Amino acid sequence: MRMPRGGRMVLGTCLGSLFALVLYLQTVTKSDVEPNISTTSTSTHPPLGRSGRNPLRTLYNGDQDSDQAALRGRRELLEEACLSQSRKRRVLSPDDLRHLIVDDKHSLIYCYVPKVACTNWKRVLMVLTGDGRYSDPLAIPAHEAHVAGNLRSLSEFPAAEINRRLRSYLKFVFVREPFERLVSAYRNKFTRSYNTAFHKRYGTKIIRRHRPHPRPEALEAGDDVSFQEFVQYLVDPATQREEPLNEHWERVHSLCHPCLIHYDVVGKYETLEPDSRAVLGLAGVQGSVRFPASGTSTRTDRDMAARFFQNISPFLQRKLVNMYRMDFLLFNYSMPRYLRTP
Numbered sequence: 001m002r003m004p005r006g007g008r009m010v011l012g013t014c015l016g017s018l019f020a021l022v023l024y025l026q027t028v029t030k031s032d033v034e035p036n037i038s039t040t041s042t043s044t045h046p047p048l049g050r051s052g053r054n055p056l057r058t059l060y061n062g063d064q065d066s067d068q069a070a071l072r073g074r075r076e077l078l079e080e081a082c083l084s085q086s087r088k089r090r091v092l093s094p095d096d097l098r099h100l101i102v103d104d105k106h107s108l109i110y111c112y113v114p115k116v117a118c119t120n121w122k123r124v125l126m127v128l129t130g131d132g133r134y135s136d137p138l139a140i141p142a143h144e145a146h147v148a149g150n151l152r153s154l155s156e157f158p159a160a161e162i163n164r165r166l167r168s169y170l171k172f173v174f175v176r177e178p179f180e181r182l183v184s185a186y187r188n189k190f191t192r193s194y195n196t197a198f199h200k201r202y203g204t205k206i207i208r209r210h211r212p213h214p215r216p217e218a219l220e221a222g223d224d225v226s227f228q229e230f231v232q233y234l235v236d237p238a239t240q241r242e243e244p245l246n247e248h249w250e251r252v253h254s255l256c257h258p259c260l261i262h263y264d265v266v267g268k269y270e271t272l273e274p275d276s277r278a279v280l281g282l283a284g285v286q287g288s289v290r291f292p293a294s295g296t297s298t299r300t301d302r303d304m305a306a307r308f309f310q311n312i313s314p315f316l317q318r319k320l321v322n323m324y325r326m327d328f329l330l331f332n333y334s335m336p337r338y339l340r341t342p
Helices: 005-033 055-060 066-084 118-129 159-168 178-190 196-210 216-221 227-235 237-242 252-256 269-283 302-309 314-330
Strands: 100-103 108-111 170-175 265-268
Touching: 066 265, 066 269, 066 314, 100 118, 108 118, 170 252, 170 269, 178 196, 178 227, 178 302, 178 314, 196 216, 196 227, 227 237, 227 314, 252 314, 265 269
Parallel strands: 108 170, 170 265
Antiparallel strands: 100 108
8 A cells, every 4th residue: 555645754754863863873883992082182181190189280280390391392392293294193093002001090191112211111100000019110120121911001991991091191201312212222132142032033134135145144143233234124115014113113103193192291311300200290109109210321322323324325314314204303303413314
């Protein structure tokens, strides 16, 4: 039997409403599983330290000393640099959050960057999260600080819990002049006899690809990679086609995503001690733990980096500059004067 025209109109309206409702529910469900829905927004629920005060209000609205003013300036420069980039924002996956360490006791999120004092920061966080097991960061062996499972990564949480922490916790990262960090990584991983795992994993590959007529023993051990060979490996297009860069020489913006995650504090290796004190003060734990003082080992500074770069051709220097340009820009580092790029 043919349905009257009025009945067909009512039925069509109902079906259209049902379809719209299904689309709405799908949109709501999707927003719950994408961990980036709030990563670019300002914290709406500022974190509280142990004292119960608002650390961001202390940092940005209260009376500021010179260290706090510097931290505020860096954050503003980072925001401006991010806005100047026209790249389309993308969805963060849980794998993008592996470098973000969570301290739920003190509402902290720290993005660790290798070769930027991350061992000592992990030690400090182990003291803060360790239920009294540790009291002195330097009593924790360096290798133990990097054991998986000793600290929780943000990537381990469900999407809703990721977003809640990103909105409400104090988030901080420490950065370093890109080429000084790169030279430090090379010195540590390729000139130390104890790093046989890196020699085997990367050294043998680098020698095989970038050394004409290598000796069989060099191909076997991979323990005498030159800095020039290392640079050739980094700028070789085949390197990143094969696999992601190792975290020790991956760019900071690729590890910590500072234009997608709103970091409250950007500390610098060059001002490590005052910046670390400031972070612990904002977290309200300055009386519970102290950031370890710098060691006596030879640190990679501008002069040492210049010596390593003096034998790198302008062609390779230019490629390396292009590769690390975003880190220079986002964190307000000037291009080194020792470079010979046009």
